[in-house]
Amino acid sequence: MPADRTTPNDTTVPDAPDDTAATDPGGPAADGAELIRFDKVTKRFGAHTVLDALDMTVHSGKHVTLIGPSGSGKTTILRLMMTLLKPDEGTIMFNGDYLTHEEKGGRLVPAGERHSRAVRRNIGMVFQQFNLFPNMKVLRNITEAPVHVLGLAKDAAEERARELLDLVGLTDHLDKYPGQLSGGQQQRVAIARALAMRPKVLLLDEVTSALDPELVAGVLDVLRDIARSTDITLLCVTHEMNFARDISDCVMMFDAGRVIEFGPPEQIFTAPEHERTREFLSAVL
């Protein structure tokens, strides 16, 4: 239902912590089931509270962009989703299952490694620093997980990898090592690698921040293409406001560990309600 995603009055609605009225308006426009739910998630680093009792939901198929000043907790959300961090309080649900916890004997306990592994199999992530495996050629970077996690036959995995390399425009480079590619090309391989696992949600963590300016457009074009042509859910942290405006169904403004404002991009970028949002946007736009 790609048409739904372009409707401005869309449903991917996180419950802002302060806003009691912001229950899920769902309603007729909702095209996907609830995929991600943060429930009173708090994350601290030492004395610094990065996320403060955050509630938010993301529905399947939606493209949600997190914006806000650095240190406001955006990347932390992605890292919690990827189980690279554990929350100090609260729970995260993914695809109808607890991500951070598991039920044992009727009680909710912090998730063990096995449980986390099973749930996060449907979550993909692209990192700011690409994090390709430098000891493997491009093709094997992409086939490694499908073969060893999904149990795909090597031929099938390579075919899938070739299709994805075609999608990101790097078919000629499958036999190279990551070190032989430009940053932009490496990031496009990293996108293909994440997609090869057919995740339900793709987490994009400032994927163009480490790139030389002239390489940014190529990567964003690939992502626009993916946003348009697939029904994958995107959760995206970016400083590229034009990109955010293009692909998002919902933009969330973060400040000091809280969502202070959210809504469709037209609303956030043209008529922000919150003073902090206005300040932030005037600084970055």
Next chain:
Amino acid sequence: MTFDWSAVGDFLPAFFRGVLVTLQALALGSLIAFALGLVWALAQRSARKAVRWPVTVLTEFVRNTPLLVQLFFLYYVMPEWGVTLSALATGVIGLGLHYSTYTAEVYRAGIDGVPAGQWEAATALSLPRGRTWTAVILPQAIRRVVPALGNYVISMLKDSPMLFAIGVLEMLGEARQFSSQTFQTVEPYTVVGVAFLVIAYPASLLLRALERRLAR
């Protein structure tokens, strides 16, 4: 003092037997040191204290006591407990065990040097833990530490004459035996000294070249 070239010729057959034993001890000792060192390094990253702690005690103990004492212990004390091995086997195990405590540190540094992003990418792809180690972390870690491992092989070569103390007839042992039979001392010991240089120096040059290549 005269240098008698004919004595050199007389010594050569025994010398080559010794070279063979030295290289054998070095090769097998290295294999043990590389394999055991990796075991120690991985054990010390275990989440379980019951695994980490004994390994730390063992490696610190072995690293901080002399190789010669360890060789004597293995050769003369172990038989009291019913473990009797040939001198060469004892020597190989002694060298390998001793150097494994150093290679463990080398591996540790190599593993620590793999960027956190590699672990995160492996997590993001749900790679199983074993696969993450064998396909992602260790290939990168070991690549970085090949020169350091090589340096320990050269050290081990230079420590190999200690095996003579438990009766292994490696190069030095053969020289000693030859000199006690012929009363020629200059020639056999000179040949052995030169032989160490001839093996060790090109090896260290090779390592330096390798280091430059791997550094890229």
